[in-house]
Amino acid sequence: MNEYYLDYREQVKNVLDALDDSSTSLRLGAIAIENLLNLARVELDEEDEDEEGEEDEDEEDSSEDADSDSPEDLKQVKIIRHEEAETSSPYQINSGHQLCRFSRGLKGGSFYNEQGQLLAEINELAVKNLNIENGDLAELDASSHPARVVRIVEAVGEPSDIATLPYGIVERDACGDLYVSHNAMGERLSECAGIDRYDVPAVIDAGQSETGFVHEGDIVDLAWYQNNPAKMIVRWVSQTQGQAGAKKEKAQEKKPARSETEDKDKDAGDVTTLNYDLHGCSVAVVIGNELRSQEIQKLVGQHHGRCKVIDAFKFSDTEAFYKHALKRADLTVMVQNLNKHSTSKALRKYAKRLAIADSAGLSSIERAIYRALHGLPAYETSTQPIAYPVKELALS
CATH class of the missing domain: 2.40.50 (OB fold (Dihydrolipoamide Acetyltransferase, E2P))
Known part of the structure; x- marks a missing residue:
């Protein structure tokens, strides 16, 4: 079967532009280019070979002299440009669909x-x-x-009559009732819904109902019809900080005291838990206020990648910024709980490979990078478990 190559020249140029004179940079650059060439190589189907058979026969005579000095096993190479590759209409569907x-x-x-x-x-x-x-x-x-x-x-993204407040912070008032008045980005509910606060119903308040699932400190998405904010609902609970905080307190009670030397040794060691190699890929991690940027950069570096941490709340012209910022990023990870809605739309449009981390925890970000690297689902769910390559720990 003949071998074909996709047009990866722009990506290779980007790698070369990013290199400096250090030996580490040159090594990672060579790995990245080799990885790009492996991704570019595709095989021509036998049906396509049959269709092009007549053309090959016409050209056989003219190319006979040029091929006579070539090795017998030399493979034919052709550059497939993006416009040539997209031969089928996206609206063509399988029968029965x-x-x-x-x-x-x-x-x-x-x-x-x-x-x-x-x-x-x-x-x-x-x-x-x-x-x-x-x-x-x-x-x-x-x-x-x-x-x-x-x-x-x-992807159309038509406007609808539904309004939302993403990443709302659940608080508890003096009477013990849960409510939401603003979100993690500082947007107030009164500005978009015309009401000062949303009172969490007792039926979903974990403090008032055995089947409740909303706790103080949770991050929630609220949704309502624009003409009827009184019928507002909790659309999604992104994070259960209340439960996580309680578990953390119990763990700290049982955990023995550590010396300062032990803590420094831990900080200097590995932060990775999964076993995979980024081969010099550039990873953009989009997280509010550049939270934990040093730890994230260390995590990506230990997987042999290059990292850029982007502050999701800093840029007013989101569309223009991410169009430029993600041009050289091979993989993009968005931390779901610490981003704006406009950021999500821009990343979906400009990221080459995108995955969503459901929290700012290093393990969540590390898993999201792995999903983006291997083209797996952007979100991690319990209904679609993913077999991550866990790193083997040395026994002491």
Whole structure:
């Protein structure tokens, strides 16, 4: 079978531009370029060979003299440009599948066909896993039960009559009731909904109900119809800081005292828990206020990659900034709880490979980098477990 190569010249040029005179930089650059060339190599299907057979016969006579001095096993090389590679229309779907539009709900959403018929509904977790927005065109396999989303054909992101306050901070007042009045970015609920605070219902307040799931300190997404903020709901609980804090306190009680020397030795050691090699890839970690930037850079460095930590709250012109900032980033990780909604949309548009870390913990960021590196789902869920290559620890 003939061997073909995708056009990776721009990426190779970016690697060369980033190199300096140090031996480490040159070594990592060589690894990165070798990795790019391996990614570029693709094989031509036998059907394509048959279709091009007639053209090859016409050219055989003219190229006979040039090939006579070449080794017999020399492979034919062709550069496939992006416009040549995209030969099929994105709107072509398999038989039995249907094109449908996604309609966002307060929680989850629905898929409708051209005739307006409801084909399927998905919950909030599925919406986040698919990273789908209102008006997006999707290919649906309606024959499976439940219906399965095959792919997102076109990202439209049409406006809807649903308003949201992402990353709202759950607080407790003097009476013991939970409420949300602002989010992690400093946006106040009164500015976007016209009400001072959202009172968390007792039925989902973990302090007032045995089945409640919202705690003080949690980060939540609120959603409501623009003409009816009184019917506001908790769309998603991103982080259970209340539970995590309680577990941390118990662990600290049982943990024996450590000396300053032991703490310094730990800080100087490995921070990685997974076993994978980035081969010099550039990783952009987008996190609010550049939190834990030194630890994140150390983590990426121990996986033999280059890291750039970006402050998600610093730039007003989000679209223009990320278009430039992600141009040389091979992988992008967004820390979900410490970002703005506009940042999420810009990253989805300009990141080459994107994964979402559900918290600022190093293990969460490390897993997200692995998913981005290997093209795995952006979100990590319990319904789709991922087998991470765990690093073997030396026994002492």
